[in-house]
Amino acid sequence: MSANVNVKEILAANEDYAGAFGDKGALSHDPARRFAIVTCMDCRLDPAKFTGLSEGDAHVIRNAGGRVTEDAIRSLLISYEMLGTNEWFIIQHTHCGMQGFTNDEARARFAANADRHGIDANAAHYIDFMPISGTIEENLVRDVHRLRTHPLVPASITIHGYIYDVHTGRLIVCEEAEKIGAAT
Template sequence: MPMPEQHDAFADVLAANQEYAAEFDLGHLVPGAARGLAIVTCMDSRIEPLDMLGLTPGDAKIIRNAGARVTEDVLRTLALATHLLGVERIMVVAHTNCKMASATRDQVIDIVEQASGIDVRSLDFRLVSDQHETLEVDVQKIRSWPFFPPGIAVGGFVYDVATGRVERVT
């Protein structure tokens, strides 16, 4: 049975969009990545991918998920970006103080179940036990995936949420 619509649940963001649209000036941008860059990073709100790398809208393709993990869907999206949108280099950017790198599977399950009562034991949260090792594995997934053009540049990085600095790891 579908849930009833919650019209006012989004009223604040729709109102803000009206103001944004009134001054919108990005319609001239082309779909490609002007700087040939794709960034895979975490969904953490403390990360502002464009600002932290001196980029502007249109410069890069940004893919976000919990923990900045390179999943099959990320690989599919990157393949499209490299073949259709001018991406020639890929940054995988994890960050300090990431919940996916600091919580155990049991802790995450307990938090979700206590908050919602929903049994989430069947989900793979792709938690990270060693951030640097995970970055190396995820970067290698990209480098070895056969659907990218030859010579694609790939690097693994960690963003420090306390200082704003990005460190190359791999």
């Protein structure tokens, strides 16, 4: 699909959306349900649908793999300290594209395509692409642990760990992540 077609479709969809916008401009930037979600950017995931969210309910932070990156931590801390969330959900998913490659493989791919794309592939050596190693469950536990042990994350915040099954649409609780993420 060409960029022009995408632009036209997005602008047309936005026109429809704006036409039915109603009073959504009056929504608070503080999430009504006082929680935040970190999940994957995968196009098969629609966190508003699989969690029953409406606009204004929660903060949704998306990145490749639904990883607890430094930027995700920054966003969660702002969500808590400035905007009042007190519960966080880390939701990763089955059959994630972040499984099955390493940082070195990602860097090699940038290097192989550098000339064709006119980029400096050396810059990729400074990025941790945070591929998923081991199982999704192991990765989720590591990410919840990373968040729970961050010095700016209060013990009073509950951190949940779930896996979204892309074949069934169901959320599966990760018991070990739940234990680590429990508020004290």
